[in-house]
Amino acid sequence: MTKVGLFGYPGGGKSTVFQALTAQAVSPQFLGYDLKPNQAVVKIPDERLDFLSEHYNTKSKVHATLEVFDIPGFDPASTEKKLKNAVLELYRKMDTLALVVGLFDEMAEEAARQIRGMVEELVLLDYVIFERAVTSLEKTTRVKPDKEMKAKLELCQRIMGRLEEGEPLSRMELSADELKSLSDLAPMSIKPVIAVLNIADSDISSYPASITGMPQAIAACEELGLPHVVMSAALEAELSGMTDEDAAEYMSEFGISERALPRFIRTAYSTLSLITFLTASEKECRSWSVRRGSNAQQTAGTIHSDLARGFIRAETIAFEDFKALGGEKEAKAAGKYRLEGKEYVTQDGDIMNIRFNV
Ligand SMILES: Nc1nc2c(ncn2[C@@H]2O[C@H](COP(=O)(O)OP(=O)(O)OP(=O)(O)O)[C@@H](O)[C@H]2O)c(=O)[nH]1
Numbered sequence: 396m397t398k399v400g401l402f403g404y405p406g407g408g409k410s411t412v413f414q415a416l417t418a419q420a421v422s423p424q425f426l427g428y429d430l431k432p433n434q435a436v437v438k439i440p441d442e443r444l445d446f447l448s449e450h451y452n453t454k455s456k457v458h459a460t461l462e463v464f465d466i467p468g469f470d471p472a473s474t475e476k477k478l479k480n481a482v483l484e485l486y487r488k489m490d491t492l493a494l495v496v497g498l499f500d501e502m503a504e505e506a507a508r509q510i511r512g513m514v515e516e517l518v519l520l521d522y523v524i525f526e527r528a529v530t531s532l533e534k535t536t537r538v539k540p541d542k543e544m545k546a547k548l549e550l551c552q553r554i555m556g557r558l559e560e561g562e563p564l565s566r567m568e569l570s571a572d573e574l575k576s577l578s579d580l581a582p583m584s585i586k587p588v589i590a591v592l593n594i595a596d597s598d599i600s601s602y603p604a605s606i607t608g609m610p611q612a613i614a615a616c617e618e619l620g621l622p623h624v625v626m627s628a629a630l631e632a633e634l635s636g637m638t639d640e641d642a643a644e645y646m647s648e649f650g651i652s653e654r655a656l657p658r659f660i661r662t663a664y665s666t667l668s669l670i671t672f673l674t675a676s677e678k679e680c681r682s683w684s685v686r687r688g689s690n691a692q693q694t695a696g697t698i699h700s701d702l703a704r705g706f707i708r709a710e711t712i713a714f715e716d717f718k719a720l721g722g723e724k725e726a727k728a729a730g731k732y733r734l735e736g737k738e739y740v741t742q743d744g745d746i747m748n749i750r751f752n753v
């Protein structure tokens with residue numbers, strides 16, 4: 396399952412965001428070397444799935460999910476080395492990182508510096524990894540000249556130069572082959588990072604009016620190419636513990652029309668290049684995640700490997716057609732029902748039924 400790690404300097408609001416995402420009480424995190432992050436599976440909200448479930452009056456409704464980790468905070472400049480390494484080991488396991496930055500108190504002045512500081516830290520870690528790789532590749536290629544090894548050495552040297560300038564790997568536009576050849580190095584700055592700008596609930600109705608530190612924080616995100624989501628984690632956490640009715644009333648008191656949490660999840664999702672396809676019947680309606688660019692056979696494989704192995708055709712209707720026309724039968728009559736072969740590139744919102752034979 397795709398892993399999203401909440402990370403950042405101490406006290407930015409990671410555990411509060413986690414609580415908001417999971418409506419789950421958060422256990423205290425002891426600052427020891429045996430770090431156990433809070434961990435939960437979060438459903439990805441999807442109005443299309445809601446629509447299909449109602450349409451089919453389905454028995455079972457299953458959401459695509461992400462796994463969220465609340466990682467203890469650390470300050471690259473002051474945290475003790477052993478603890479820092481333990482935290483970084485947790486970062487390494489994540490598919491994407493959400494940098495939670497507090498703008499709700501005097502820390503706000505530090506927000507931009509923290510955003511730059513964390514990205515620099517990831518780049519620095521990679522610099523050390525690539526420096527080591529270059530040294531060892533130089534040795535091997537000297538002993539035994541090998542074309543592939545030499546190409547990798549050149550690539551690593553090139554990357555090292557750019558890391559030295561503070562550029563994360565995620566911005567280097569490496570080819571798929573290059574990325575593959577680097578996978579054994581498990582670089583850190585290749586992971587997509589999203590910034591969560593955590594503001595006071597008292598500022599939420601006035602946003603985007605001036606909030607201390609906010610323009611600088613946004614400028615830092617833009618400069619580094621980080622997508623950002625503004626939210627009040629404390630407010631979101633309160634809302635997540637309420638019934639829909641109470642939440643709606645509370646939101647109107649604060650003058651907000653939309654919760655930030657779905658926006659955060661959607662941002663994480665698209666940053667990871669994930670798209671959603673759906674399966675739908677009276678028995679079960681379900682949303683699934685698949686990497687953008689996957690073909691129909693790979694898509695079938697996310698449901699079950701048998702479906703990929705015995706793939707025949709993907710019966711496909713775009714959700715928008717299904718909704719506009721009013722159902723499967725109607726979509727068929729209008730010529731919007733397609734039989735796609737295995738090379739078809741799955742689109743976000745495709746409703747699919749895989750024909751297979753094993
Ligand atoms: N006013 C306000 N306070 C917040 C908000 N989010 C977090 N806090 C407070 O800030 C403090 C730290 O929040 P946490 O969520 O524990 O921060 P953290 O990032 O998990 O902290 P560490 O795990 O120690 O790094 C708590 O006292 C929270 O109540 C917010 O949106 N508004």
Ligand SMILES: [Mg+2]
Nearest residue numbers: 409410424467
């Ligand atoms: Mg915490």
